[in-house]
Amino acid sequence: SQELEQSPQSLIVQEGKNLTINCTSSKTLYGLYWYKQKYGEGLIFLMMLQKGGEEKSHEKITAKLDEKKQQSSLHITASQPSHAGIYLCGADRDGGSQGNLIFGKGTKLSVKP
């Protein structure tokens, strides 16, 4: 079955620094989703990537899906305390099962003022 591996597991950065979180799939990705979660709260949708080579940005967050469609990266530019939280990548299970998702274990991001 398909698995998603995120790295790093946790990250502490100084405010203003850039950072990257990676998500690697054991199988080809047909839909890759990035979510953010504040501790103990619900998941907030950030971005969805579908095509190999696709790149999307929202404010200071940019996500890419590599050409081979087995890895995605999430890049935050000039991090702020508001970026702190858990970032989760999700994918349509085993090649597009219409909304049936699997998730990576998450990356916990802390931003020091």
Add this chain to the structure above:
Amino acid sequence: EAQVTQNPRYLITVTGKKLTVTCSQNMNHEYMSWYRQDPGLGLRQIYYSMNVEVTDKGDVPEGYKVSRKEKRNFPLILESPSPNQTSLYFCASSPGRSNTEAFFGQGTRLTVV
């Protein structure tokens, strides 16, 4: 407002006492899922439903039951809760097409003593 509503948000119960966590969505979504989130293990799917009266096991279904009698509701039932079911639970819904984001409820923190 489009949303997924879970109740209760917090619950402390005793081993063996049956409980139900409700989930309701107002977006006419076909797909609904239940996940549990545990430290170090990430978000794992318990059950999912592709439509009314259609449910299937996820990755960790043992000790749980679900039903989908109406499109908008997808309750999670713990017939005889045990301490290893202490967790943070999330309900999610999506339209049921590939590459469409899932919407998550705010979570239910369950403690079984």
